[in-house]
Amino acid sequence: MGRAGTSPGFAPILRTVPDQPAARSLTSTPNRHQHRRDWKRWALLAVYVCAYGGFIGVAVAAPALLATAVIGGINLAVVWGFALIVLAFVIALAALRLPEQA
Amino acid sequence: MLANNTPTDWVSVGVFGAFTVAVLVLSSLLGRRASSAKGYFAAHGQIGWFVNGIAFAGDYLSAASFLGICGLIAFWGYDGFLYSIGYLAGWIVALLVVAEPIRRLGKYTFADALNARFGSRLVTLAAAVSTLLVSLFYLIPQMVGAGALIKPLLGLPSWVGVGLVGVVVTVIVTTAGMVSTTWVQFIKGGLLLSLCAILAALILGRGFEVRASGPAREAPARNVGSVVALPAWAIMEGPPGAAASFAVDPDGLVRTEGARTGPLGPIDFLRVFSASDIAAWRTISAKDETGAVHSMATPETIHGDVLLQPGNSPAFRGLRSGSVMDRVDFVSLMLALFLGTASLPHILIRYYTVSDVRSARLSTVVGIGAIGSFYILTLYLGLGAMTGGALDTSDSNMSAPLLARSFGSVLFALISSVAFFTVLGTVSGLVLAGSGAVARDLVITVLGRTPDDHAQVRIARIAALALGTCAMILGLLFKDLNASFLVGWAFNIAASANLPALLMALFWKRATKEGIATAIIVGLSSSLVWVLLSKDAFEKVYGLPGADAWMPFSQPALVTIPLGAVAGILVSLATRPRTQPV
Numbered sequence: 001m002g003r004a005g006t007s008p009g010f011a012p013i014l015r016t017v018p019d020q021p022a023a024r025s026l027t028s029t030p031n032r033h034q035h036r037r038d039w040k041r042w043a044l045l046a047v048y049v050c051a052y053g054g055f056i057g058v059a060v061a062a063p064a065l066l067a068t069a070v071i072g073g074i075n076l077a078v079v080w081g082f083a084l085i086v087l088a089f090v091i092a093l094a095a096l097r098l099p100e101q102a
Numbered sequence: 103m104l105a106n107n108t109p110t111d112w113v114s115v116g117v118f119g120a121f122t123v124a125v126l127v128l129s130s131l132l133g134r135r136a137s138s139a140k141g142y143f144a145a146h147g148q149i150g151w152f153v154n155g156i157a158f159a160g161d162y163l164s165a166a167s168f169l170g171i172c173g174l175i176a177f178w179g180y181d182g183f184l185y186s187i188g189y190l191a192g193w194i195v196a197l198l199v200v201a202e203p204i205r206r207l208g209k210y211t212f213a214d215a216l217n218a219r220f221g222s223r224l225v226t227l228a229a230a231v232s233t234l235l236v237s238l239f240y241l242i243p244q245m246v247g248a249g250a251l252i253k254p255l256l257g258l259p260s261w262v263g264v265g266l267v268g269v270v271v272t273v274i275v276t277t278a279g280m281v282s283t284t285w286v287q288f289i290k291g292g293l294l295l296s297l298c299a300i301l302a303a304l305i306l307g308r309g310f311e312v313r314a315s316g317p318a319r320e321a322p323a324r325n326v327g328s329v330v331a332l333p334a335w336a337i338m339e340g341p342p343g344a345a346a347s348f349a350v351d352p353d354g355l356v357r358t359e360g361a362r363t364g365p366l367g368p369i370d371f372l373r374v375f376s377a378s379d380i381a382a383w384r385t386i387s388a389k390d391e392t393g394a395v396h397s398m399a400t401p402e403t404i405h406g407d408v409l410l411q412p413g414n415s416p417a418f419r420g421l422r423s424g425s426v427m428d429r430v431d432f433v434s435l436m437l438a439l440f441l442g443t444a445s446l447p448h449i450l451i452r453y454y455t456v457s458d459v460r461s462a463r464l465s466t467v468v469g470i471g472a473i474g475s476f477y478i479l480t481l482y483l484g485l486g487a488m489t490g491g492a493l494d495t496s497d498s499n500m501s502a503p504l505l506a507r508s509f510g511s512v513l514f515a516l517i518s519s520v521a522f523f524t525v526l527g528t529v530s531g532l533v534l535a536g537s538g539a540v541a542r543d544l545v546i547t548v549l550g551r552t553p554d555d556h557a558q559v560r561i562a563r564i565a566a567l568a569l570g571t572c573a574m575i576l577g578l579l580f581k582d583l584n585a586s587f588l589v590g591w592a593f594n595i596a597a598s599a600n601l602p603a604l605l606m607a608l609f610w611k612r613a614t615k616e617g618i619a620t621a622i623i624v625g626l627s628s629s630l631v632w633v634l635l636s637k638d639a640f641e642k643v644y645g646l647p648g649a650d651a652w653m654p655f656s657q658p659a660l661v662t663i664p665l666g667a668v669a670g671i672l673v674s675l676a677t678r679p680r681t682q683p684v
Contacts, residue, residue, distance in 0.1 A: 045198045052191050056436050059412050060429045063421050066411050073373040077180055077411050078481070081187050085474045088194050092467040100459055101202035 041098055044091050051087055055080050114515040115256060121519045122270060125286055125526060132278040132285065139558045142279035143210035143538050144454040151461040153288050155468020158452055160287030162189075162443075162469070163294055163476055164240075164528035165247025165499075166589035168521055171477075172505075173498030175484020177383065179409030181418045182484055185590070186477035188436050192443025192593075193473065197466040200444045203608045205453045205462035211538045212447040212600070216607050222615035223547045228622040230543030232599040233447040235626065237536040238572060239595055240446070241529060243588035245577020248525045250499040251518055264577040267522070271529045272570035275537065276563040283530040284455055290527035293520045295472055298479045301502075301517065304509050305486035306371055309363035310378070368482070375406040375485055382409065382488065383495045409488075417638075431655035435590055438659035442593030445600035448528075448535035533569045540565035580643070591633050594659045599626035602667035606674065617674025625666025632658035 058065050058080075066077035140146055149157070167189065174182025208215030213229035245264050252263025274282050363374055381401040408414070413421035420428015443449060453462045487493060487505040494500045506517035541562035546552055553561065580588065603621040606613040633639060636656035637648040 041198050045194065048191070048194045052187075052436075052440060055187070056433055059421060060433060063411070063413060067407065069376075072369050073376055074369065075376065075407060075410055078183075078372060081180075081183055081481075082478060084187050085190050085478055088190055089471055089474050091194060092197055092470040095197055095463065096467060 038099075038101060041095070041101065044094060044098075048087060048091055051084060055084060113511050114518060117512075117515040118256065118519045118522065121523055122266075125270060125523070126273060128285060129274045129277045129282040132282045137556070137559065139210065139542075139555045141281060142559045142562060143451070143534075143542070145280040145284050147455060147457050149284055149455040151456055151464035152468055153284070154452060154456050154461070154465035156291040156472055157284050157287040157455075158291075158449070158465060158469030159295065159472035159476065160289070160291030160524075160527045161449060161452060161531040162473055162528075163291065163524060164589065165244045165521070165525050167476070167480070168294065168298075168524050169247045169250065169499040169502060170243065170589065171480045172484045172487060172502035173500070174415065175481060176487035176493060176501035176505075177498050178415035179382070179404075179485075179488070180412050181415040183481050184412055184418065184436070185439065186480050188439025189443065190470070190474050190477050191440045193466065193470045195441060196444040196449070197463070197470065200450070200604060200608070201453060201462045201466050202459045204450055205456065205459050207608075208450070208454055210451070210454060211542050212450050212535070213539065213543045215450070216600075216603060216618065217615075219607060219613075220615035220618065222619070223550075224619045225615050225622075226543045227547040228619045228626075229600075229603075230539040230547065232596075232622050232626050233539035233543070234536050235630070236445075236447060236592060236596045236599065237532045237539075237569070238576065239592040240448070240589065241532050241569075241573040242576045242580050243592075244525050244529045244532070245573050246581055246588065247499060248522065248529075249577055249581050250497060251503065251522050251525070253500075260581050261578055263522075264574050264581075267525050267529060267577075268570045268574035271526055271533055271573070272567055274526065274530045275533045275566040275570070279559070279562070280451075280455060280534060283527075283534050284452075286523075286530055287527040290520070290523045291472060294524055295476055297513075297517055297520050298476060298483060301506060301509070301513070302479045302482040302486070304513075305482055305490070305505075306368060307365045308486075308490075308509075309366045309371070310374055310489060371482065371485075372410070375489070376410055378406040379403050380406050380409055380488070383493060385495065427655045430660065431657050434655065434657035434660035435594075437663070438590065438594040438597050438657060441597040441601050441659070441663065445596040445604065446593075447539070447596075447600070448531040451535050451538065452531070529573060533566050533573070536569045537562040537565035540569075590657065594633060594657055594662070595626065595629045597659050598629035598662035598666055601625075602663060602670055606667075606670050610674070612674055612678055613670070614674045614677045614679075616677040617670045617672075620673040621666045621670025624669040625662055628665050629658045629662040632662060 059077075066075060066080070068076045070076050070079050138146075167186075171182045171185050174185065176182075204215045207218035211229075212233050213226045216229050217225045245267060248263040248267040249260030250263070252258050252266065253260060256262070274286060366374060380403070382404050384400060384402045386400060404414075412418050418428075418432060421432055452465075456462050456465055483502055483505065487501040490505045490508045492504040492508040494504055503514060503518045503521060507514035541553075541558050545558075545561055552558075599622050602625055603618045606621060607618055632653050633656075635652040636658070637651040637653070638656040640646040640651040641648040
């Protein structure tokens, strides 16, 4: 079932199994408007990727920076690590306000 | 070695027995709700979002998270916390990218969602094989953790712990499938979080025992098999440059002689640790003239601030060495942790247990809150174990339970039993995911038709029995490896095999069934081969020199995730259907 499921090369083994829930997937194919609506979701993901990637980048490229004391004598490595965990929860709460994903 | 037949051990036996009986009774009571396929595989889709969220935590916070991370932090400091950061970060991908489509498209297994657009037997087969292999790799560290726990808890050899988990899990999964597994994971998640919070509060309440200065006294060694394990250590805070010093009590624990900090707040605890000299334990190994390897644990004074930076453990030492390959290895591991969570079949099938997409999202948020809280606690538990005078230098996995023992036998019994419960919850989820892959995906592929409801449940129960047996055998074979280290491999394989295929299936309209199957096969096989030929495998599994390894670094995700994705894209483009001319 579906336009992608008809390649002749795999035809003998790839015949559709009736139990597969393919019909449900086709009814929920997202349209362009829904994809546009999802930009906030991708923006939240980008924020976290930057924070997480930045941490990895500093650990690899300038590990001495992580030794810098930033808050109350605690170094940047610990503060950044805690911040990543807290940020994940903040983003999760923000995601509750997003529209349903396309 | 660590446990003996003292009266206090009976507290452990009693608590452990009560936990085990409670789990078995719960499973038998819930058994009748799981006679249909929907009940067995997805708990009828009627689990509430809050229960499912805590069950996510119960499913995810495995032996690797509790025993492995605490052990790594207790021995190497911040390096263990890197796993905490990576494991939690992966949930953002799960929440924002896969949670809602998976709930909408899937039914019982990972293959259901992946194959929703295609209805292809090849995709089903590839997803089933991937589910089984990832689950087996993930099972190994859980069973290793079970074996490690049974020694101090009941004074029994590790094979008894492995066997006990195998038997109890098989009973849980075969009797009531996802229904009992969910409730076991919910109770375990709640208990684990609560007890770890209590333990962290006790650590902060105890603070550090300190002395200003004084000469170090050597601790007496004791033989533990081939490892000469020394008793634990002490933390000192004194004037800058003061040498660490400690004294040994007759009971083998090390305690400082002198002033204590008293109770500390969470920030002060880290500040005092950062400013202190720490006697961390290191193991030195050498071969004798017969070729036998002997190891000795010995204290090494390291400044606390250094221990709170990455790069102390052998796995991450490359961050300070300047070796390019070691840094690539680190990036690859962190990538695998970030992308692996959303690719773990036993996590993904939990989305089928809630009624709708909104509940899937809410339960993920609850899960992130619970799991994030736990991972913050791991830093305090690990540092508390490092400074608690209760390390077993021959077994890093035992750091958290032995830390609890330093606060009394009742807390030790509770923590160890919950840790054992932790293994049960995660292994149940893994066995359920694996048995679903066999009963629905493999059987459908092989037979070419779907068995009826009852037959699916019957086949799944037989598969659960087989997987439980496999788990026991693997747990015994790999019993000497650190749990968290092994889970790193499982994340690499899951992310490489499943994520490119999942993203293509969910978000790329041009993806074809051949492309999806190719992405899985290429990602799975390349990551598996890479891991088995890596330096870590040579040194820690085969006992061969790491220099002989074939791969330039140990964590494959950085190469094998893109490899699977590129293969899937190319094959999709090559096999896309031609539009008919009008």
